Every structure is written in structure tokens, then in C-alpha cells.
Amino acid sequence: MGTIVERKRSDGSTAFTAQIVVKQSGRIVHREAKTLDRKQAAYAWLEKREKELKAPGGLDRKDDVPFQKVIARYLDESEGSMGRTKAAYLKKIMESDLGSINCSEMTSDKLVAFARTLPVKPQTRANYFSHLSPIFAIATPAWKYPLSKQEFENALESMKRLKLIAKSAERDRRPTLVELDRLMEHFAGRRTDSAPMQKIIAFAIFSTRRQEEITRLQWDDLDDDRILVRAMKDPKNKQQNNVRCELTPEALQIINSMPRGGSEIFPFSADAISSAFTKACKILGVEDLHFHDLRHEGISRLFEMGRTIPQVAAISGHRSWSSLKRYTHIRATGDRYQDWKWLSAWTYKSNIT
Numbered sequence: 001m002g003t004i005v006e007r008k009r010s011d012g013s014t015a016f017t018a019q020i021v022v023k024q025s026g027r028i029v030h031r032e033a034k035t036l037d038r039k040q041a042a043y044a045w046l047e048k049r050e051k052e053l054k055a056p057g058g059l060d061r062k063d064d065v066p067f068q069k070v071i072a073r074y075l076d077e078s079e080g081s082m083g084r085t086k087a088a089y090l091k092k093i094m095e096s097d098l099g100s101i102n103c104s105e106m107t108s109d110k111l112v113a114f115a116r117t118l119p120v121k122p123q124t125r126a127n128y129f130s131h132l133s134p135i136f137a138i139a140t141p142a143w144k145y146p147l148s149k150q151e152f153e154n155a156l157e158s159m160k161r162l163k164l165i166a167k168s169a170e171r172d173r174r175p176t177l178v179e180l181d182r183l184m185e186h187f188a189g190r191r192t193d194s195a196p197m198q199k200i201i202a203f204a205i206f207s208t209r210r211q212e213e214i215t216r217l218q219w220d221d222l223d224d225d226r227i228l229v230r231a232m233k234d235p236k237n238k239q240q241n242n243v244r245c246e247l248t249p250e251a252l253q254i255i256n257s258m259p260r261g262g263s264e265i266f267p268f269s270a271d272a273i274s275s276a277f278t279k280a281c282k283i284l285g286v287e288d289l290h291f292h293d294l295r296h297e298g299i300s301r302l303f304e305m306g307r308t309i310p311q312v313a314a315i316s317g318h319r320s321w322s323s324l325k326r327y328t329h330i331r332a333t334g335d336r337y338q339d340w341k342w343l344s345a346w347t348y349k350s351n352i353t
Contacts, residue, residue, distance in 0.1 A: 002018060002019060002020045002021075002046040002049070002050055003018075003019050004016055004017070004018055004019075004039065004042050004043065004046065005017045005019060006039070013037070014037075015035050015036070015037065016035070016036050016037070016038065016039045016041075016042035017033055017034070017035045017036075017042070017150055018033065018034050018035075018036065018042040018043070018045050018046040018049075019031075019032075019033045019150070020032050020033070020046065020049055020050065020053070022053060028104065028105055029104065030053065030064070030104045030146065031104045031105065031106075031107070031146065031148060031151075032049070032104070032140075032146050032148060033148045033149075033150040033151070035150060063103075063143070063144045063145050063146065064102050064103050064104045064145070064146055065102065065103060065145065066099060066100050066101065066102055066103075067098060067099050067100070067101050067102070067103060067106060067147070068093075068094040068095075068099030068100065070103060070135060070139050070143070070145050070147060071090050071091075071093060071094045071099065071135060072094065073143065074090070074134070074135050074138075075087060075090060075091070084212075084270075086131050089127060089128055089131045090131055090132075092128075093114075093128065093132065096114065096117070097114070097117075098110065098111070098114040103139070103145045103146045103147040104146040106147055106148065106151060107148075107151050108151045108152070108154035108155035108158060109155075111129075111151070111152065111155035111159075112155050112158050112159055112162070112164070115128075115129070115155075115159055115164045115165065116164065121166075122163060122164060122165050122166035123165075123166050123167065123168040123169070125159070125164055125165045126165040126166060126167065126168070127168075129155075129156060129159070129165060132152070133152070135147075136148075136149045136152040137149060170326060171290070171292075171293060171296065172296070173288055173289060173290070173293045173296070174293065174296065174297045174300060175286075175289055175293065175294070175297055177336065177337075177340065179284075179286050179289065180201070180340075180342075181341075181342075182284050182286065183197075183201060183277075183280055183281075183284065183286070184198050184201070184202075184342050186280050186283070186284060187201075187276075187280065194272075194276075195266075195268040195272050195273055195276060196258075197273070197276050197277065197280070198342070199254050199257065199258070200214060200266060200268075200273055201277070201294060202250070202254060202342060203251055203254045203255075203266075204291065204294035204295060204298065205294050205297050205298040205301065205337075206248050206250035206251040206254065206298060207245075207247060207248065207251035207254075207298065207315070208295050208298035208299050208302075208315055208316045208317075209229065209295065210232075210233060210292065210295055211270050211273055211274060211291050211292065212231075212270045213229050213230075213231075213232060213233075214266050214270075214273070215264065215266055215267075215268060215269065215270050215273070216229070216230045216231060216264070217229070217230075217255075217264065217265045217266060218230075218263050218264055218265065219260060219263060219264075219265055220263065222255065222265070223244075225246060225247050225249075225252055226244055226245065226246050226247060227244070227245060227247055227255075228242055228243070228244050228245075229242065229243050229244070229245050229317055230242050232317050243317045243319070245314065245315055245316070245317045246314045246315045247315070248302075248315060250337075250343065273291065274291060277291045278291075295316075298316075299312060299316055299324070299327060300327060300330055301335065301336070301337065302315065302316075303327045303328075303330040303332070304330055304331070304332060304333050304334065304335065304336065305332065305334065305335050306332035309321050309324050309325075309328070312324055312327070
């Protein structure tokens with residue numbers, strides 16, 4: 001019923017994976033695995049689990065539920081600390097054929113088969129499985145669902161070798177001042193109840209803030225020339241990653257130009273901002289420019305102004321300076337926004353609404 005598989009880890013150490021597969025009438029009714037550092041420990045675990053499963057009621061697993069129920073529980077218990085994009089990915093998986101598979105029957109080949117059904121680029125497939133990773137990591141230890149983390153890791157390795165998944169390529173698109181001028185002019189004179197896109201675009205550049213981070217900024221979190229950025233994106237820290245960041249003079253000027261009518265500084269939805277920006281670029285013929293590129297532009301600007309990596313990280317919120325190494329080739333050439341005509345637009349609140 002059980003086997004021990006020896007394998008080498010990426011760090012050169014040896015691991016022993018104890019695997020149990022139980023079949024009834026030719027159908028797999030239970031599957032689980034555990035990886036240990038010592039072969040003796042793996043055999044001991046295997047012996048213990050086989051005895052438990054052979055005992056009366058050992059295979060009567062109430063926790064062997066369809067995968068979609070595990071995802072639903074993860075969504076429910078993670079609510080408030082999860083971005084909408086990740087939630088949308090997981091809900092799509094819940095509705096797929098993969099969601100109907102019981103935990104004990106979730107194998108690497110089924111995960112790979114699911115990846116093949118996704119009509120997207122390898123980078124987007126990788127996003128799907130990146131969002132699944134924490135579920136496979138906690139399903140068994142936290143909730144006792146028989147969902148094998150080892151099967152998931154085996155699937156990832158197979159997909160990498162088959163080139164079904166790949167890392168996202170780093171974008172280096174920067175808007176030109178001409179493109180930014182056209183966007184600013186396009187949004188001039190918009191009705192007062194819509195998002196002030198001129199301010200938001202400029203703030204994204206001068207603060208280096210992401211789209212959703214901008215919508216979460218609160219007046220109570222403003223402390224002189226610093227602000228607390230809530231739930232900042234961090235691949236190594238998914239839970240409540242709040243970071244206090246410095247504000248450039250331009251970013252602070254834009255904040256001070258906003259009316260104080262509620263808790264949020266920019267009380268608008270990320271979807272509304274994204275839609276307005278995308279539509280404007282399409283109308284103006286500004287090709288291949290994403291809102292997130294404004295953050296890249298803002299960070300590049302700081303390096304062009306001669307800021308050091310620690311100084312830039314204090315503004316951008318990067319906790320790992322290695323993430324900023326891609327910018328170290330940028331030479332200090334000065335601030336190309338020094339004479340930008342839109343800089344004076346936020347000196348008075350009444351200029352742009």
C-alpha cells in the first residue's frame with residue numbers, strides 16, 4: 001500500500017517521501033504523502049498511517065471533499081487579506097473540472113491536464129498555480145484535507161519542463177512626456193464625480209504606488225511626508241503586508257490637493273481607474289501602456305535623479321533591495337519632470353478636480 005521515494009532537493013540534501021495509495025475495485029479511494037529528512041522516519045510514518053487506515057472506519061474520510069470546497073474555505077478564511085485578482089483566479093478554478101475532483105484523487109497528472117486546458121500564455125498559467133500553492137501547503141496540516149503537497153510540487157516540476165508555465169517577463173515600457181501630456185489633456189474637464197485621473201496618473205508616477213494601493217490610502221495613515229500603504233503586494237508575505245513609505249514632494253502635493261470628505265484619500269475603485277486609463281490609451285492610440293508601467297516610470301525617475309537603492313526602496317516599499325537591481329544600469333541624468341507643465345496644477349485644489 002505504501003512506498004518510499006528518495007529524491008534530491010535543490011540544496012543537495014536528500015529527502016524521503018512516503019506515499020500511500022489505497023484502491024478499492026480498481027479506483028483510488030485514498031492518497032497521501034509526507035516528505036521527511038530521514039528514511040527511518042519515513043518508514044515509521046508509513047507504518048503508523050497504514051495501521052490507522054486499516055482500522056475500522058479508517059477510510060471513512062469525511063474530510064475527503066471536492067477541491068472546490070477547499071478553495072471556498074480558503075477564500076472565506078482569507079477574506080480581507082486577498083486581492084481581487086487572486087480571488088478571481090481561484091473562483092475560476094472552483095468552477096472548472098479540477099474543482100470537482102476529490103482531494104485524495106488530486107494527482108500531478110490531473111493538475112498538468114488542467115494547465116493544458118487553460119487557453120492563456122505560460123506566464124498566466126503560472127499565476128493560476130501560484131495562487132493554488134498556499135492551498136496545497138495548508139490543506140492537510142491546517143484542515144486535515146487529504147490534499148497532497150507533493151503531487152502539486154511534482155506537477156509544477158513537470159509543467160516547467162514541458163514549458164507550460166513560465167516566469168513573467170519584466171516590462172520596461174515607460175511613457176513619454178508627450179504621451180503623458182496627451183493623457184492629461186484627455187482627462188481635462190471631466191465631470192467632478194468621476195475619478196480625477198490627472199491626479200491619479202501623476203500620483204502613481206511620483207509615489208510609485210500600484211493601482212490598488214492608491215485606492216487603499218487613508219487620511220489617518222498620513223504622517224507628515226510618510227504614509228502607511230496597506231496590503232502592499234509581496235510574494236513572500238501574503239498576509240496584511242502594511243508598509244510605511246516616504247512620499248516625494250510631488251506626491252504629497254497631490255495628496256494635499258484632494259478634498260477631505262471621507263476616510264480614503266482617493267475614494268475610487270481600482271476597476272474604475274483601470275477602465276478609464278485603458279479606454280483613454282485606446283482612444284489616443286497610446287499602445288502597450290499599462291497603468292502599472294507608471295510605477296516603473298516613477299522608480300526609474302528616482303534613479304535618474306541620483307537616488308540610491310535604499311532611498312528608492314524607502315519610497316517604493318521594496319523590502320528586498322535585490323528587486324531594484326534591474327534599475328542600477330540607469331544613469332543619473334536629472335529629473336525630466338522638472339519643467340513638466342502639469343506639476344503646478346496641484347498647487348491649488350481648485351485647478352483640477
